[in-house]
Amino acid sequence: MDTDDLGAWIREFARLVAQNKEKLTDLDSAIGDGDHGANMDRGMTAVVAALDAEPPDSPSALFKKVGMTLISKVGGASGPLYGTAFLRMAASADTTVDTAGFAKVLRAGLDGVVARGKAELGDKTMVDALAPAVDALDAAVAAGASQKEALRAAADAAGQGREATIPLVARKGRASYLGERSAGHADPGATSTTLLLIAAATALGDED
Amino acid sequence: MDTDDLGAWIREFARLVAQNKEKLTDLDSAIGDGDHGANMDRGMTAVVAALDAEPPDSPSALFKKVGMTLISKVGGASGPLYGTAFLRMAASADTTVDTAGFAKVLRAGLDGVVARGKAELGDKTMVDALAPAVDALDAAVAAGASQKEALRAAADAAGQGREATIPLVARKGRASYLGERSAGHADPGATSTTLLLIAAATALGDED
Amino acid sequence: MKKLINDPANVIADALHGLALAHPELRVDHENRIVVRGDAPVQGKVGLVSGGGSGHEPLHAGFVGRGMLDAACAGEVFTSPVPDQMVAATKAVDGGAGVLHIVKNYTGDVMNFELAAEMVAAESGTEVASVIIDDDVAVQDSLYTAGRRGVGATVLVEKIAGAAAEEGRSLGEVADVARKVNAYARSMGLALTSCTVPAAGKPTFDLPDDQMEVGIGIHGEPGRRRVPVAPANEIAEMLVSPILSDLDFTGGDGVIAFVNGMGATPLIELYIMYNEVSQLLAKAGIPVARSLVGPYITSLDMAGCSVTLLKADDEILRLWDAPVNTPALRRGV
Amino acid sequence: MKKLINDPANVIADALHGLALAHPELRVDHENRIVVRGDAPVQGKVGLVSGGGSGHEPLHAGFVGRGMLDAACAGEVFTSPVPDQMVAATKAVDGGAGVLHIVKNYTGDVMNFELAAEMVAAESGTEVASVIIDDDVAVQDSLYTAGRRGVGATVLVEKIAGAAAEEGRSLGEVADVARKVNAYARSMGLALTSCTVPAAGKPTFDLPDDQMEVGIGIHGEPGRRRVPVAPANEIAEMLVSPILSDLDFTGGDGVIAFVNGMGATPLIELYIMYNEVSQLLAKAGIPVARSLVGPYITSLDMAGCSVTLLKADDEILRLWDAPVNTPALRRGV
């Protein structure tokens, strides 16, 4: 995967976010403050504009631009979390990235989210989608899966992680204020993270 | 009519006001501020209590007590208007009052309302009920009608005056702020004044 | 009806108790329902008394204090207080220089204050003058009607006449200042929702979700016309242009621009309205000398706003800037 | 949705323009959406920066001025501002004595301010300290959760720490004062209605006409439980008793009692609530040393209120009484 491939991933993510903006907001209305769709869409629209204005020349530069733009434009909880994730990904990305390299990059992103937000698995946050996705990616690479298979496995794992947030009582983020009333709803951030992994499977899944 | 007879009139008026409180308020909601029923009922309840506490010993003392109590308890437009009317009635009442004397007393009340409120006939106010009632009373007395007939004529004239306010565009009171939108509703004050005249016909109409 | 109240019959009494507890610097006479400056009567100073129906808070009690009112009388919700209250207030603030009654132009208020003035004249030597506030351009004025309502200008009159009284000016002079402010001020209001009078328990008028009332007063009276909901810039136009057609605000020292909230409209919306009003004034070539933005003369829980413009001169600006120390308006002290 | 706004996307920008026009004594950087004291940076004084999502007006921009904040950052409605804004604000108020960030305890606010502090540290020599406000007893506290929300205490911290900074105290001392106020303050809120976020266009939650939400925050988050509507005295009990069970307010110099309106609740109701709160405190043997009643930290057009109690000591009362000159809180100047 080169810079353009990874750029296509980011653009696909932006497209999915825009398409699911209302869904993300509705999820956030149920257990948060109803802005996750608007936040992510504002951020990803700015990211695409920034990439258009000045196309980056390396995966690292790409991720850095994504991270900085999200930090500068999103605010809320998701801005620093996604922003930190991409900045960490920038730091760990090589000039070209194979499937194993992509797994490494994604794990760096996960570490960034955890470092910034201090959420654990089961706290009902985006970590609940990202962590299983990264694990599934590692496992698929270890098992010698194709890039397509590996990214599909990661997207599936993210989706399952997201589903698994539904019964949980939130311990982090705004949803935690609701206590027991937070159970019964999927976490919005886990949902947008699932879109990130679906975007990877779509945009990067066709080549090897 | 002695002090007791006239006291009975006032108590009958209080009863009718209490009974029609909601109707008066609804009329006032349509073209005013929705408090005429509450205002009049608060005032007349206090009047009855004051008469109970210390029964007056002359028509003049009775009317003075009614007027002072209304001024002290009602507020709004109707308090000073009814209050002034009764104070003027007190000033013009003799020790006993025959039908002609009652007509004189009532005209003094009307003069008080006009002096205080400066409304003319057709402005869509209580004057539109009170003025025709006083005129009808005068006419009946001049024609040699019985007290019963005369008071009935006055009550009928008040009711007709009240009906006649319906199509009018208000020029005085809160209803005037509505301009054309005030047409199509009876004036609340003309309605309570009609009750005052009906009370007279009921409480004073049986003796001569 | 959803309100933070106990028995609707006790709304005024309860609120006055809360006010008294929150503002020990004021004297509250719960019997007469009057709120008096703690140091009243101020010897040698003209006393300022206002009052009216309750439901417009902070008006009037929130404007009692140094540099503004000496006393306020609280009537039932939207019902003029009775003369006894006004007489008690007048006596309480009489420092020997006379007392000015500031009366919003509603038939009830005018007549009750008139009766009070007659009673004071009959009972004591206190000199009383009255000024009637009638700034609402939504109402057509005429010799033959009740005339215009007193709305937003009341706040400005109380502040500016209060400052004049604090300067030690005579009753006649303070009354003249008040009349000048009233003559130079015009207002217009708009409701997004009706208010609900506690005793009534339901909204005074029905307003569909896509309609608003233009030209409302402060008592839940319906307005002059109903129009579809519109953005803030169009609303500003609906409020500002009848004001500007009613009085020439050009020339002079600019205006005091007052954007007022009706009770349930949050500050963020009032600042948006103020921005639009400012743009319109700029377009009309009318400089804004001073401004006031907030809920100062309200109509219970009505959502909406009003705009008041006051044509300023040197004297008005100086008195506007003078120190004031009341619960709702405070500066320079 | 009925609001005095233009395009929902421009609510913050429009309101900031209105604020700038109404308060020429403040400096508004529309690019960065920060509001700065006109005379900032004040040399030798610790700079106070706060900020958060918009929709809580007058918080925070309405508290910028002498004796309170040096700058406020305005985020989107209910969304934390971004670090760039906080960095710009920090630079603008750095008078050489360091800058204190006053941060309400929401994941987003905390992380964005954290990032901002890291950026300032990387770029410049400005010393930055942070205090996190978390006074909402509606939220169960635990090491493993996001912890309690920052609500009403924010206003008190900004006032009191602002006064400490104005006295010329060091960054560490000002931060300690802020932390003490936070440690001594507890709040609890209640909604009669939901608010409507302009971009969403519909109420955040549905609340039937006969129900209210107890334990709400300031972002339209649903509360902890839903109960039938109740009179003011019972509501006061629902708010005050969890506060009193969370912290011992007896002894000491009494409390600062703050009854706050959520945006659409008129002042008359807040005074009624204040009366009930006072009665409960009297019953509990807790003297009220100072009070604050009004809409100071709101949630757009939500109807409802919150109660904040702050256990006072000499220092807190002295700093509370110190002069302050901001759009929304002003005294002694």
Ligand SMILES: Nc1ncnc2c1ncn2[C@@H]1O[C@H](COP(=O)(O)OP(=O)(O)O)[C@@H](O)[C@H]1O
């Ligand atoms: N401490 C945390 N660690 C990881 N993710 C978190 C944390 N707190 C919140 N989140 C994620 O952020 C999402 C909410 O983002 P968003 O709505 O944009 O921000 P905000 O909560 O400030 O309104 C949540 O659904 C959750 O997935």
Ligand SMILES: Nc1ncnc2c1ncn2[C@@H]1O[C@H](COP(=O)(O)OP(=O)(O)O)[C@@H](O)[C@H]1O
């Ligand atoms: N100037 C006036 N002269 C005579 N009657 C008047 C005048 N103004 C108002 N009224 C009467 O008062 C009535 C309203 O009384 P009420 O509702 O008690 O007072 P308010 O208008 O102050 O709420 C009107 O219906 C009208 O009949």
Ligand SMILES: [Mg+2]
């Ligand atoms: Mg959110």
Ligand SMILES: [Mg+2]
């Ligand atoms: Mg009425």
Ligand SMILES: [Mg+2]
């Ligand atoms: Mg009335």
Ligand SMILES: [Mg+2]
């Ligand atoms: Mg948010």
